[in-house]
Amino acid sequence: MNFATWPALLVVDVEGNGTNPPDLVEAAALPVRDGRPDKSTAGWWLTRPNRPVTPFATRVHGLTNTDLAGKPAWADVAEQVRAFLGNAWICAHHAHTDYRVLTAHLPDWEPAGVLDTLRLAKDAFPDLGTYSLDKLIEHVQPDLREAPGARHRATFDAYATAQLLIAMASRYDTWDQLVAAAVPPGLPGAPEPEKDPTLW
Template identity: 45%
Template sequence: MTRDEPWTAGDYVVIDIEGNGARPPELVELAVVPVRGGVIGDVRAWLVRPPTPITWHARQIHGISDDDVVEAPSFDDIASDVLGALGEAIPVGHAVHNDLAVLRRVLPGWQPRFALDTLRLARRALDLPSYGLGALVEHYDLGVGLPAGMRAHRADYDALVTARLLVKLATALNSRGATLAELRHAAGTTSAATAVGPTLLDLL
């Protein structure tokens, strides 16, 4: 794939992670959604038993308790499945540097060259009072028709609506659809360690 090809020529994998509230966060739930040829694929999600308990604050956000993950696998048990789901695709996420930072700690051999941040892309493409995922879901009605039982701040829901957001924003970036070069200019990030993180309000 070259930089001048349309964005739909590439393979993307949208990532969302829910953590246990530790510093740095430990993974509790992970979901990935492939986007190929501009078409959104099926979501894959894993509950993960973290090495330390889930904090009260984290439970208030995603609703996952220690009881929910007591019989879940450790990340080491699912690492090969996660790597297979990620493949060689371009990672995408809302404030993606947060997700990259967690995954790079648990998958030290996984080093994507760059990633796309839908938060940065939305700030460039839209004029809204908030660019948090919830506000963007409402702006574009991205939650319509999702599978029953999905809800905000769970990894499967957040990954799927972020995949829908990517398609919306990439298509709207210009009248003919964005090229990979344009997406990288608008939303690309290369370093989870140096990227400036969003505020909590950005993420809600």
């Protein structure tokens, strides 16, 4: 895989307050450049949700209402996040979720395309059985020594997902092959189905 052929790509992860639909409490966007995650230019935002963080959500990501009390509201950072994301491709693990939450919070935003490491892993490792982030970390054993934060925090999970993407991408020869394996149908960037040339 020639990483120089990749378009602008951000690995994203979001954490919510546990309500349905969720309010965002944390978002991370990590550029991948030349086959490496670029922490030096990453974006990271903590925000105060409109509704309290549920005890279940706190047990998952560790963020409490007290932690977030002095943080800006989403409305105060939304334009900054929108500008950072631009129209780059994004990648996430179980990308439908992150894409849905981000588009709900950024209604005027649309990425160029969406890679899903969960979908990619099913293609790359068809016999693995389960495809959680923890299972893939155990199977692929990416280098996470420089991962910021802890598991289930947006910065850590984005870094881990980036390393998994890079490792799995090496199994494909071209960007187009990667896209065919990793973009869920119906999401931006999905290859158009080939038209039957006999139809007119």
